[in-house]
């Protein structure tokens with residue numbers, strides 16, 4: 001994921017070091033947008049914020065969600081084409097088979113940016129209610145960046161991507177307990193994108209392309225159309241931060257403003273103050289090819305300020321500090337509860 005930052009709160013326009021700016025998408029839409037239309041429908045039963053903290057709606061389980069995050073991180077690096085990625089692929093396949101899913105692999109070859117050798121890129125797709133033609137996408141990248149290249153001490157150290165890659169993968173693993181039991185009016189595809197950031201920074205040069213898996217997925221939709229219609233997509237990335245703060249990103253708001261308002265409106269109904277209805281960052285992520293190539297209105301739920309806006313100069317993003325202790329199952333299941341409610345409200 002690549003970002004430029006619209007610090008609308010502070011009235012500043014700035015760029016995060018090491019990120020590529022998104023010139024076409026900076027400089028506009030940076031004012032806070034507070035007005036939300038009144039949402040309709042019921043909040044999921046069982047979701048509660050009590051004096052003892054957050055309790056997600058059944059069957060979501062914050063401890064279990066966090067245990068998935070820990071299991072993924074125990075593998076270590078899960079970069080495209082590595083043994084760690086292979087281990088993760090087996091884990092996810094076993095997980096979704098056990099939940100009654102039929103994992104499918106979308107496989108293609110890609111030139112490795114360092115070695116020049118062909119590397120296998122594998123998107124994982126789990127389709128729920130495959131017979132339904134009207135469908136929605138829930139996505140996450142599941143590869144981890146090869147190195148923690150923003151780490152101030154050891155930019156060639158181990159990067160386990162607890163929040164970046166791990167948290168949203170753990171969220172879909174957790175949501176896999178809920179979706180098969182739901183009375184869905186639309187089909188739901190979980191898509192795990194590979195090679196979101198098979199990218200190396202070398203002497204200030206960026207080697208490799210972003211969004212390789214999602215670009216291929218979007219191109220396949222265009223080049224090999226089926227009877228399936230994807231009416232909307234929700235991408236999730238970096239949603240495990242203990243200090244969760246979720247604002248709209250400018251790209252999401254440009255391509256899918258109604259969806260962005262709807263999702264943040266559900267969060268408001270659930271009393272989740274972590275969701276703030278204002279445009280903050282301009283994020284280049286896997287939602288770009290889905291919007292631009294496949295024309296699927298897709299938002300990105302992402303907390304780029306890790307842990308907080310105030311701590312931006314010592315962010316854990318792309319550092320060795322992106323470890324499970326910075327994340328929580330509560331944060332993961334708060335986002336999962338919002339997404340689950342959104343799924344419940346999908347009409348045929």
Ligand SMILES: [Zn+2]
Nearest residue numbers: 001145164197
């Ligand atoms: Zn990343």
